[in-house]
Amino acid sequence: MEDITMLLSDSHIHTMFSSDSEENPVNVVNNAISLGFKHICFTDHNDFDAPLEDGKVMFNLDFPEYIKYFQNLKESYKNKINIHIGVEQGLMRSVADRVNSYDSAKQLDFIIGSSHLVYGEDPYYPEFWEKRSTKDTVLTYYESILDNLGCCHNFDVYGHLDYIARYIPANSYAYDWHDFDDLINTILKTIIEKGKGIEINTAGLKYGMPEPNPCLDIVKIYHNLGGEIITVGSDAHEVKFFAYRFDVVSDMLKNAGFNYYTIFNERKPEFIRL
Template identity: 50%
Template sequence: MLWDTHMHCRFSGDSDAEPEDMILASISRGLDGICFTDHLDLDYPDEPDAFLLDYPAYHDTIYALRDKYAGRFHINWGIEMGLQPHVASMNAQVAKSYPFDFVIGSSHVVHGTDPYYPRFYEGRREEDGYLEYFESILENIACYQDFDVYGHIDYVVRYGPNKNKNYSYKKFADVIDEILRQLIARGKGIEINTAGFKYGLGHPNPTEEIIKRYRELGGEIITIGADAHKPEHVAYDFAKVPDILKASGFQYYTVFTNRKPKFLKLP
């Protein structure tokens, strides 16, 4: 059985889900455990308070539920940090100040704009927007390393004008390979994020080719998450995950507890 280690609840600015509802959904789907990873996106454009976290309330709520379900279900506590170079020192302070089990570093904002919004593509080709996104990941890795895995590396294609119709790993292989090499050199992992299936891409984020390439380059750390913001999306399309990972050369997946990786055999 699998862990879903990327999920959100009402402590994220884009979710109304009660954390216990997410837990009950996880149990009903036969998961072995979960990790909450609510959003922190400092200096989010236009809405700087949209993705701030009430750390004490978030901590106390999840820890109370962890105690309630102790011995019955594994619940870890984490965070998904939106990375931008100019907030690196503030993110570092947060990571050091709280006892997170798991820290995902993600790119949601690129040079002041979230690719979620169509204005990111105004006046240029879709592929140029994608390239800027990937290059910004390299900027973030150079500035900040206190994370465990980089989240949904090709997040940008979820919201492009044509999504992934004209997108492929090969078009951006040079920059994506450099991202993977930099992560591996720093001992960082990636995730397989099944929300790509939910968004109609037909593939996870990142794609199977990128997951396979990470393994070919020597990457060993891969976590699994559905990026659920509602109970019904917990463990979304997880039935596909073992075969994708095995085809990419993995026999194990990773769960972080106290920021330490544990490698679990794939079913």
């Protein structure tokens, strides 16, 4: 296991409550304790209007059961580790009302707002990329983020900001974030103006990318623009990827100018020094 001693919180974890994971949360908790972690936050998927897969509704979180389960787990382990309860919420204009009214009873500690769908279409599937040039498709993705920021407000950090880079078809376009720098700058300024943050998501490394999502350059821009809230998450769907390559993130945060990272408790940011 890599040296992760400087980062003792993973704020993006999926379990059997997500359609794309079968992991038992107890396995994750016990692993986190064995590694000396102080905090973990479970953030299972909820994506309203996600496309059907094999005729099944995907990413429709059973919220009451989810809250009940993790409140019990939190109580069971309260003397060993701080368990925070979160959700990764898919953002999109067509579901903005449902997103903004989610968890009206304020039972969650944390909400990641993510773009998994681009105006209802999923970049994971090859047919998404067939309607226009690859570069124009990436541009549409970033435009959709700005659109989401204009209508969806009930979240704390924007997840894996350059997520689209994971799915660009091979040999179709050499992705370069500089091609979209004006739009990315506007997105980051809007996030900051709205009092939101971003995350560093190490799943990109698992998929063979050279850097986490977003890349170091984008994190530096966020910091230079005055961004202060930044969480760290592995986006693990299996316990073996818990805190994946967090050693990279420690250096990345420092190189970007940060002396701390952020966790959320009852939807309020807490800053932990590196």
